[in-house]
Amino acid sequence: MNPIDQFREQTRSWLEANCPPSQRKAIPEGELVWGASDVEFPNADAQLWFERMRDKGWFCPDWPVEYGGAGLRAEYNAVLESELRRLKCRPPQINLGIWMLGPVLLEFGSEEQKKNLLTPMTRGEVRWCQGFSEPNAGSDLASLKTSARDAGDHFVVDGSKIWTSYGDKSDWMYALVRTDAKASKHAGISLIVLDMKSPGVSVAPIDLISGKSAFCQVFFDGVKVPKSQLIGPLHGGWNLAKRLLQHERKAMSKFGEFSLPTHFHLLPLVKQYLPEPVGQSESALVARAVASAMNEHSYNLTVQRMGEEARAGQDVNGLMSIMKLVHTEQERDKFEVLMDVMGYHALGWDKGAFTPQEQAITRGWLNSFALTISGGASEIQLNVIAKRVLGLPDVK
Amino acid sequence: MHLLYNDDQRLLADSAREFLAARSPVSRQRALRDEAQAGGFDPQLWQDAVALGWSAIPFPENLGGLDFGCMGLGPIFESIGCNLSASPLLSSVVLSGSLLHLQGNAQQQDRWLSATISGERRLALALDEQPRHNPSKVALQAVANGDGYSLTGDKYFVIDGVGADGYLVAARTGAAAGISLFLVPADAPGLTVKALPLIDSRNHARLQLQQVQVGPDALLGDIGCAMPALNIALDRGRVCLAAEMLGMSEKLFELTLDYLKTRVQFDVAIGTFQSLQHRAAQLYVELALARSAVMAGLAALDDSALSEGERQRLASLAKWKAGQMALKVVNEAVQMHGGIGVTDELDVGLFLKRIRVAQASLGDADFHCERYAALELAHA
Ligand SMILES: Cc1cc2nc3c(=O)[nH]c(=O)nc-3n(C[C@H](O)[C@H](O)[C@H](O)COP(=O)(O)OP(=O)(O)OC[C@H]3O[C@@H](n4cnc5c(N)ncnc54)[C@H](O)[C@@H]3O)c2cc1C
């Protein structure tokens, strides 16, 4: 047997023995485990699964062993991923540090930074948040203004970040800051990491139309950040940010495979709320719902096709570029249809009057608006497809 | 179920692309239209395609086939779409050939299927009677008579019906609830075939049957029992049409992108305008989704592990998505070409007309949406 097949067999039997059956089902939102200094587990199985994967080094299977990874080469890592998928194992933890910052640190960090920052990530001990967007820098991220002034052995950071997901629960932040106000927009930006407990950092949660949310505005008032926490070259943060956002897209698509917190099957709900025989206006509604379900089916097949093409060594950059757009637009469309299908039952706000599922759908609908904005708004995705994939010309 | 062509199928795709680009490019379709030849396709091209093995692809070796599976038809129909090539591959091989294979007895197969595969004869399926495709609405009557049957009624929209050597005619028999299929030779007394010229300038016919007398050996399978085989054959045809529409749309998209990059107005290429960029990007998305649905439809045709219902659902998804997408792509292609887009000189119009016909053939998007829903809601 060749070593890869051997590894596949070992991995399969290890996972079968060590992944508790309860951890092999889609995760409801409340049961996500976030690696953090004060990590919380919804149940004992989740903790067991977390600890076993951690001790195996499989939070970061393809990272070097010296930083706590398992040192798997790409082809072995692919085997592990496919076995995890096959058994439908939940991710043992969610961690922005590992998915986004980690790969950038591996590529651009100093030896000391790698040791100090990567090792706790591989143990799931630090929760990270992303400090990129600002009130006046959204799609046009490079216009950010939060400043980091040179003060000898440290920077002094002033300004504000917004839409910081889980800013209130995170231990550390990686942030883009302006270190040179005179340079051109893209040339004066640096990437730093900072401890959220630093004096001068304050965090205010933001309520969304869907109610309480995980989003925060973070304020910096004379925050001291040691220069050892600058990642990569001074003023060279924009390239790192682009790299990081590539990892974000990859992570989002991976994340999407596992957790389906807003996943509702449309057609059973149609049957439930629009029992036969339906009237004429209702049959038009059913047709809309079916079209929405068929588009979702086509999307799911596209996810499968992209995976197969990638494994066959084909170029999937084009397909990758549409996934976020399609998925989030379809989700919104689907919730719009559901709102109509469920009628008054979709309009409840206070708990109690409607079923938990109905409440969840109402919140899901409101939340679906955030998804077509975050992580690159739909219009930005269309720009990217038009220019990078289709090669349409830019305005001079 | 895999959503990629395998190596053999990719080779087939390459050879089909080369063959059709050389022998049957879009300009050839334009010439066929201008010659107004009733057959709608070039008989020599068809014989050469047969020599390449196209008519043998989906059939088992013991019947003279290549046992290549229906998925092998996918790359061919994509190329057919891309070049707008006309041929009786769909009508004679995919639809009629499949029905003979699935439902015919040894004698019928011997007489008709072998000749279909060898290209000596061709058959056409006479199914629809209403303005819109719907197999359940077949009304043409077959009355038992002596030891045979007498057929009376009209058929519309018979694909490649002009000049076919025989027809598979769907009919109802008296009290029997189901549909039966009869093999009617073209020269049967009482049968009239009239050309039904459509916008795509291909071969469509209207059949009138006036007490057409057939013997017991004309019946395919048992009386009233043709629906399961018909479903399978129609699904093959639907997915092949979906692949053809995908091929047409990809070609149109390529033409349109070229135009956006080269046409200058307001001192810039019109592809610089964001409103057009976004619409082009949306079309790219639709093409990607449709390709996945078409690949799944093709794979489903050969996947014996799938239930009947699941296969039908995937076939309907493919035809629905490809049809809906193709209309979007071609309508935008016309619009984005501006004034030149509505001229006959531009090939876009030929694609527009063929897409409309392909979309209506064997069930349009609305038909397949309803069918998908019925299959899905049955176990929801
Ligand atoms: C749920 C959620 C979570 C988030 N999490 C984080 C996080 O953890 N960390 C973080 O840093 N940020 C986060 N964000 C911020 C997110 O990245 C920004 O909201 C996003 O980049 C859009 O910026 P904006 O809100 O300022 O909108 P704007 O950029 O002001 O956009 C307004 C509208 O204009 C359109 N538009 C903008 N530019 C163009 C253009 N060139 N062409 C066409 N249309 C255009 C947009 O599409 C949008 O419709 C999150 C946002 C949300 C909603």
Ligand SMILES: Cc1cc2nc3c(=O)[nH]c(=O)nc-3n(C[C@H](O)[C@H](O)[C@H](O)COP(=O)(O)OP(=O)(O)OC[C@H]3O[C@@H](n4cnc5c(N)ncnc54)[C@H](O)[C@@H]3O)c2cc1C
């Ligand atoms: C049936 C018919 C009759 C006509 N009759 C006459 C006549 O009698 N006399 C006469 O002088 N002309 C006539 N015209 C010409 C007509 O006015 C032009 O076709 C029209 O102005 C469009 O120009 P175009 O065809 O060059 O397309 P283009 O301007 O090249 O447009 C191509 C595509 O680009 C889009 N586009 C162009 N600029 C922009 C932009 N800034 N932003 C976004 N999208 C853009 C267009 O909407 C179109 O989709 C006729 C045209 C037709 C089709």
